[in-house]
Amino acid sequence: MTSRRQLWSAVRLAARQFSDRAAVAAGNGPSTSYGLIASHGAGLLRSTFLASASARAGLPRQRHISRALRRETEAFLRQCRGFKTAALGSGVGVTQSGQSLFTALLPPALLWLLMVFPSSYRSFAFRLLGLDVSARSALGDTLAADDAPDGAAGAGGGAAAGAAAWLIRRLHLQPLIDELLLAARATYLCFLFLPALLTAPLMSLLGGLGRERWLRLVQWTLEHAGPAFIKWGQWASTRPDLFPEDLCEHLEQLQTSAPAHSPAASVAAVERAFAAPLSELFDDFDARPVASGSIAQIHRATLSERGAALVGGGAEPGACVAVKVRHPGVSELMHRDFILMQRAAAAASRLPALRELRLEESIRQFGGPLKEQLDLGVEASHLQRFNANFRSWSNVRFPVPLYPLVGPDVLVESFEDGDLIMGYVRSPHRHNAMLAQTGVDVFLTMMLRDNFIHADLHPGNIIVRPADPPSPLVAAAAQWPWLPDRIRSWLTDRSPQIVLLDTGMIVELSGRDQAALMGFFRALTRMDGRGLAAEIVNMSVDGKCKDPAAFAAELDSLFRNMDREYLRRESQSVIRDLIERMRQHQVTLRSSVSTVVVTSLVLEGWSSQLDPDVRILDTMRDMLASDWGERIGLAVDRVVGSGQLLEG
Template sequence: MRSAGRRLGFALKQGLQPATEAGPSTSYQPAFGQSVQLWRGVRLAAGHSALTFTRGPGIGLGRQADRALRRETESFMRKWRSFKTVALGSGAGAISSGQGLLTALLPPALLWLLMVLPASYRVMAFKLMGMAPPASVHAQSYSGSTPSLTSPSSLSILLSRLLQALGLTALASSIRDEILLAARAAYLWCLFLPAVLSAPIVVALNGPGRETWLRLVQWTLEHAGPAFIKWGQWASTRPDLFPEDLCSKLEQLQTSAPGHSPAYTVVAVERAFSAPISELFDTFEEQPLASGSIAQVHVAALSAHGAAMVGNGAEHGALVAVKVRHPGVTDVMHRDFILMQRAAAICSRLPALASLRLEESIRQFGGPLREQLDLSVEASHLSRFNANFRAWSNVRFPVPLFPLVTADVLVESFEEGDLISRYVRQPHRHNALLAQAGVDVFLNMMLKDNFIHADLHPGNIVVKQPEPPSPAVARLAALLPPTWRLRSWLVERQPQIVLLDTGMIVTLSEEDQSSLLGFFRALTRMDGRKLAAEIVKMSVDGRCKDPAIFAAELESMFATMDREYLRIESQAVMRDIIERMRQHEVTLRSSVSTVVVTSLVLEGWSSKLDPDVRILETMRDMLADSLVERLGSAVDRVMASGALLE
């Protein structure tokens, strides 16, 4: 074996010749003859009896053989690191393209080499890298058994170390990422193809098969990944943009997105808190209560040990919500946004689609969404929201239970109630109160706190029924006349709205906050020119194709509009404004755009709860500068309600 090592070392020395000063700027310059000589040396060494020895307990393990193999291997590695790569057998010379091709093919070649090496050589390779070999590989080297050719743990570790030693880790990672992106793109293409191809047929038939197609669209988005599920959740709140039946079908994505297995949940919780799940919780429901695009929620009861960890009055047996992030969601989300950005870049080069500014749209859609991937960030948001609304009796947020908070798992107080979508679908005596509470909460976030929940779709809002009055209060109310307001105040409590999923928030800069207030003030006053000026202030780099024409169009739009139309059809007015912004290539900054879209989503479900509650009308009252304006808005509300005619 020592002579084989010397022959292999001699062949390598003859095959690796440094580049001369007159040669290319690369670090080596192997000639074709030298490559052939090197290849022959490798074949000669490989054919020597040292590589065909009979495996036995003591073969190749003597100190002398170890030292010889170590010297030859270390000499080879020094030359390899010095010259980076060698164009074996290609005769391509020291040109960049040849190096790139060889470097791309090197990882699979190294993997093949590791798989065919005897176990004793693999043990020596691990030792040379300064690593302890896996027990299975080490045992094989001393046994008479044939080593397994598929040892994923040992091969992957050794291959990664070899790539690191050769300086090819970044390249190998890039190649791997591109392969995964290509596979993901192929999967999405096959997934969306049936829905896309069948869409024209469904539209042409105008009825037959539409329900089946809607189920296909929902199924496609469910299996496309978190980014597409989140888009479906957003689309379900926009009946102004999409058909009503499609919105109803996509509403199911708000609470019934695909989940992961209970086994993974247990592993994730125990790994996050370094404790058995039975030690933290007395009971743990394996069936998730709800599953979203980023995580799913389980209901559990705190154990005595878990309550002691939390402290702050946490009770043994208290119900908690355990939010567990889906496995691999970060990588999938990252790849999906890369694919979206590349598709948008290609589409933006087409003249018919250039005006849509798809690249900017994807960037604005993806920015806030990435914040939801870290559940510890959501916990900090919950703490701040609880502090901001501590004086509100009709608004609640879950309370994060520190230290049971990590990036993968979040334990918070369990808030029981019904989704607000139940109240949207059917009349209820509390609908008006709930609608006004939602509008008030959003405006308080935007105008006072500057800390805005940016994901206020109905799936993230729960209505919690009030606690019944105590027996003493009930007896006191029974003594009062039925017409007294004090009696109704004592007996009838207002329901609370609970806001969930606070991972995505927006905080505006002082400039953006001032411009946004100016935007809504100009909108409620129907001042087209002022509105255009505020929109341009909030745009990216202040870009507008023709500011004068843009302002004139908005002024003309409001000149033919009465205030009652603005009050009732505020969503239609906002759509017209956004369409004119698109025509004049005005792109709002990401944070401002998120707030505007959130206000439209809020307007959508609050107006369904109570058509008389309008966000622009409430904002008009809050932003009124004078008593005359406040009286004017009050008169408008009275006239609109028809109270003077009764």
């Protein structure tokens, strides 16, 4: 009888874990009507799983199963009745409520049916009853703690969780569960994007108001689609040359207003990461996030005396800090989305019309750098290195990580206040030209001198703040009455600082890639089409091209008919044209090189909006005009301040 009690405890916990995963499979939280329905639906799914699994395992019928099943069913139906039938009928295609209801009902229903009916798994449940004594003992008496009231399980919860996972493995349910959750995610995404896709052709007929509503729907859809899609929206918002201006304006909000998780989840994550109550680490913790991104959200907090003691000299008691907390379940969600993207790309690649797009390679290159952002401890190490690289720059700052308050799920760092750089893009400012040139200088320094490149330089990750006040000596000197106004202005009117955030995604080039990339930019600035073709092939995945001679001739013809001023003014269009010709000739750049090229395009996008006279190719031409091996010149000194451009 004891073994059945242990087995029953494991079945209960397995059901609870399964339903919890099902509740977040679609990627939403419980703050919306959809979340309430999904929560009750998960409870209903848990009770159904409980009844089915216990029956398959040969356990006696538990009376409270029927009560739980009835209670969850009533709660689920009661929540569903909160939506009017008319709203469902008229709003599935165009309203968020109808869309939420549809996407909430279908995945739980699908999971429920598939979980109840597959009889092929019944034999595994009965085989479980034939466990030997040592296997039963491995479950341990701690499993019985799960039968205790909530909160009474204590340390046994960890062992129970392990036993539940073991039970799922023993029943060979994990592949089925993974596929069911993947199916739920795919179903959710299909219905999520369906309204925007179906109504897109009608936008030209609905006028300005209809288009505005559709753009809000697109923004809302990407917000609820998950981190991978939010990242795409952030990138698209920086490309007015590719997308309509009004769409870019809506997608800009994804840079700082991605969906946030609950304050309770943040508190639990902090206490779990540092094994201490929140009140011991911080005197004040703002439950409302300052900003929320696709991977994590940031809370403002005030460091306590104990917290300051932990970080040593990194901060004083009462210092304002930023607490970056990773969204719950974001790793699973990201992994699931990439599986779906890979499967969709593989299916699309079977079509002759889409085969040349090489979607599978594109997804692989997109996913690699993005996965680095999931570990906040990695971001902290990146911050340390960036701070060391730019320690002599007075107008460039990075947040400072406060060790040991650093972990994969939570990162505590200095709080950096300021205004998003897009505010300067929208309105003219006397420092715009200086900000644009600083952005270009920083990127080229990362690429040429340090070989450690911030690969996510969209405007949402860049803030601007006033410069540090001059030292007392400089301030006193500026008050001298005989000092010329020009010198006084130079002493006191310091340029603002730019602060670069979100350093989770970086690129380090191999020596071969670095040399090839420099050759690429040198050939581009010299408008050498054949040399450019050779460098592009050197940077490709396999070093091959479908027809190298035709590719070189095409690029030679392209630049032969182009004047230098057009290249300077329309560098983004020229590089896009190059990428299109690479696609036509089936030349795929290596992932690290491709990331640097795309980052340079993003940088060029917002820096040229700040000041049309600041162009990255102008600075590159000045830097690379002399022989590469010399690395010396006035242009180099202007960009990197001092020191060599490239080691070795």
